[in-house]
Amino acid sequence: MVLILEFITQATWSPYVAGAGIGILVCLAFLLSNRPIGCSSGFVKAGGLIGKSVSPSHVERLEYYREIVPEVDWAFMLIPGIVIGAFISSVLSGQFQLIIVPATWSATFGNTPVLRISVAILGGALIGFGSRWAGGCTSGHGISGSIQLSLASMITAVCFFAGGIAMAMFLFYGIGGA
Amino acid sequence: MGALFSGVHQDRRLQILLGLLFGIAFGFLLQKGGVTSYNVIIAQLLLTNFTVMKVMLSAVIVGMIGLALLKHFGYVQPHPAHGTLGSNVIGGLIFGLGFALLGYCPGTVAGAVGTGAVDALIGGVVGILLGIAIFVELYPKIRDRFLVKGPFPVVTVQEFLRINTWLSIIIMEAVMIGFLLLLEYLGF
Numbered sequence: 233m234v235l236i237l238e239f240i241t242q243a244t245w246s247p248y249v250a251g252a253g254i255g256i257l258v259c260l261a262f263l264l265s266n267r268p269i270g271c272s273s274g275f276v277k278a279g280g281l282i283g284k285s286v287s288p289s290h291v292e293r294l295e296y297y298r299e300i301v302p303e304v305d306w307a308f309m310l311i312p313g314i315v316i317g318a319f320i321s322s323v324l325s326g327q328f329q330l331i332i333v334p335a336t337w338s339a340t341f342g343n344t345p346v347l348r349i350s351v352a353i354l355g356g357a358l359i360g361f362g363s364r365w366a367g368g369c370t371s372g373h374g375i376s377g378s379i380q381l382s383l384a385s386m387i388t389a390v391c392f393f394a395g396g397i398a399m400a401m402f403l404f405y406g407i408g409g410a
Numbered sequence: 411m412g413a414l415f416s417g418v419h420q421d422r423r424l425q426i427l428l429g430l431l432f433g434i435a436f437g438f439l440l441q442k443g444g445v446t447s448y449n450v451i452i453a454q455l456l457l458t459n460f461t462v463m464k465v466m467l468s469a470v471i472v473g474m475i476g477l478a479l480l481k482h483f484g485y486v487q488p489h490p491a492h493g494t495l496g497s498n499v500i501g502g503l504i505f506g507l508g509f510a511l512l513g514y515c516p517g518t519v520a521g522a523v524g525t526g527a528v529d530a531l532i533g534g535v536v537g538i539l540l541g542i543a544i545f546v547e548l549y550p551k552i553r554d555r556f557l558v559k560g561p562f563p564v565v566t567v568q569e570f571l572r573i574n575t576w577l578s579i580i581i582m583e584a585v586m587i588g589f590l591l592l593l594e595y596l597g598f
Contacts, residue, residue, distance in 0.1 A: 250443025251468025259476035262486040271517035296549040306429035313433015318524030321441035330526040334448035349533045355511025356537015364545040366501025370515040379473035381567040384493020388502040395506015400455035
C-alpha cells in the first residue's frame with residue numbers, strides 16, 4: 233500500500249513505464265471501444281459543437297462535418313479526460329503550477345506573455361490544420377497507427393518529427409541564436 | 411468472433427463514459443511520463459532529450475505485440491487506413507511546424523492544461539480550434555487537390571515488406587528496441 237502510494241506520488245515515472253502503460257491503454261481502447269486513441273478528432277467535434285452554437289445552418293452545410301459528426305461521444309470526452317488525468321497526476325506529483333511562459337521559451341525569447349501566446353496560437357493553428365490534413369496526430373498516427381503496423385501512420389509520424397525538428401532548430405538556433 | 415464486447419461497443423452512453431475514463435488514464439500517464447511539459451517536448455525536437463521518443467516507442471513496442479495477440483485470438487478487428495503522399499506527408503510536415511511553434515501536440519496540450527500551463531489553454535487550444543475551423547472551410551478543395559493524390563500502394567508494413575505479419579512484427583520490435591538501446595548507450 234505504501235509502495236503504491238509512493239509510486240503514484242513520484243514526480244515522474246521512467247518514460248518506458250509510462251509508455252508501456254500507454255501501449256496497454258491503446259490495446260484496451262481497441263478491445264472495449266473498437267477504436268484507436270486519437271486526440272485531434274476530439275478537437276474537431278468540439279469545434280463543430282462551438283460552430284453549431286453560433287450558426288447551426290452553416291455547420292450543416294460543411295461537408296467535413298457531414299463525414300465527422302460533431303457530437304459528445306468517446307472522442308470528444310477523451311479531451312476533458314486528459315485534462316483531468318494530467319491534473320490529478322500533477323497534483324499527486326507536486327508538479328501542478330500555473331505557468332504562462334515556459335522556461336525554455338523565456339530563456340531564449342524573454343518573459344513577454346504576448347509573444348509566447350501569439351506564437352502558441354500560430355503553432356496551434358498549424359497543428360489543428362495539419363492534423364486534419366494528415367488525418368490524425370501524434371497519438372492517432374504516431375502511437376495507435378504504428379501499433380497497427382500502418383505504413384501511412386509511420387510515414388506521418390516521421391514527417392511530424394521532420395517538420396518539428398527543422399522548425400525547432402530554426403526557431404531556437406536560427407532566430408533565437410542570432 | 412469480435413462479438414465479445416460488441417454489446418459494449420454499441421452502448422453509446424457507456425462509450426461516452428469510457429472515453430472520459432480512457433482520457434483520464436491517458437492524461438495521467440502523459441504527465442507521469444513527463445511529456446506534458448513544453449520544455450521536454452522542445453528538448454526532444456532540438457534532439458537534446460529523447461523522453462518523447464522513449465514514451466512513444468515503448469507504447470508502440472508494447473501495443474504492437476498486445477494488439478497482434480488480441481487480433482490473433484479474435485478479440486479485435488483493427489482496420490488501418492489507406493494513406494496518400496498528399497495527405498500524410500504534406501499534413502505531417504505542416505503539423506510538425508506547428509508542433510515546434512506550440513511545443514505541444516493535441517493530446518499533450520490537453521495534458522498541459524491540466525498541469526496549469528496557461529499558454530497551452532489560451533494559445534494551444536484556441537489555435538488548434540482555429541486551425542481546424544480553417545481546414546473545415548477549405549476541406550472540399552484540399553481533398554480534391556491534395557488529400558487524394560499519390561495513394562500509397564499498400565496499407566501495412568507486412569504488405570510493404572511482402573512478409574508474414576508475425577515476422578514483420580518481430581523485425582519492427584527489434585528495430586525499435588535496438589533504437590532505444592542505442593539511445594541509452596549514447597547516454598541520452
